[in-house]
Amino acid sequence: MENPNHILAVEQILAAKQSLPGALLPILHDIQDALGFIPPAAVPLIARALNLSRAEVHGVITYYHYFRQSPPGRHVLRVCQAEACQSVGSDALAQHVKAKLACDFHAMSEDGAVTLEPVYCLGHCAVGPNIQIDETALHARMTPEKFDQVLAELRRKP
Ligand code: FES
Incomplete structure (x- = not known):
């Protein structure tokens, strides 16, 4: 429609x-x-x-993977996959994030809370691995444990 x-x-x-x-x-x-x-x-x-x-x-x-053909989830979560973040564990972090959301990059969690995207440098390479939520909120030195807390808060947000 x-x-x-x-x-x-x-x-x-x-x-x-x-x-x-x-x-x-x-x-x-x-x-x-x-x-x-x-x-x-x-x-x-x-x-x-x-x-x-x-x-x-x-x-x-x-x-261009950047362009979505369906509406995103309530929040867009980007996990930096560029070199500096990769060297400090962003690959393992991305695997953890995908498992927690039960979705891959360019997809949405089943509850509609989060669309997951890769990003290639957020300009804060010295404090990686970095994730970004909804264009503005940058979370540095991300770990799987910290991510679980961030995700719990995100799921509570409208
Ligand atoms: S490589 Fe991740 S912020 Fe630059």
Whole structure:
């Protein structure tokens, strides 16, 4: 079912950006920033506005893991997987996080509380492993034990 508010938001973004050179990626970023994902109903609107085929637009959305095609969970949790964090245990941390959430990267926990994403450097390499919650909250020197506390708090939040 198409959400009229989503369509309106997409149309406003298209009106603002469609004449820019290389407009597709900025448009997709703006839509995801506004709605949390790229609704399927946006694809034909974007294709028409940019004179592309639906397959071309869909191809770009699926090429970049960053773009979601369904709404995220109540919170988005990013686990840094870049080199400095890897050297201090982010791989093992990611395995723990996936097991606790019972989902992989680019997926949502079954209770809808958390969408799990990898991220490649959060700019705090000296204090890794790092995780980020909802774009703003950075948690440094993360351990599996600390993560369990963070997750318990997150699940209590609306
Ligand atoms: S490598 Fe993880 S914050 Fe830079």
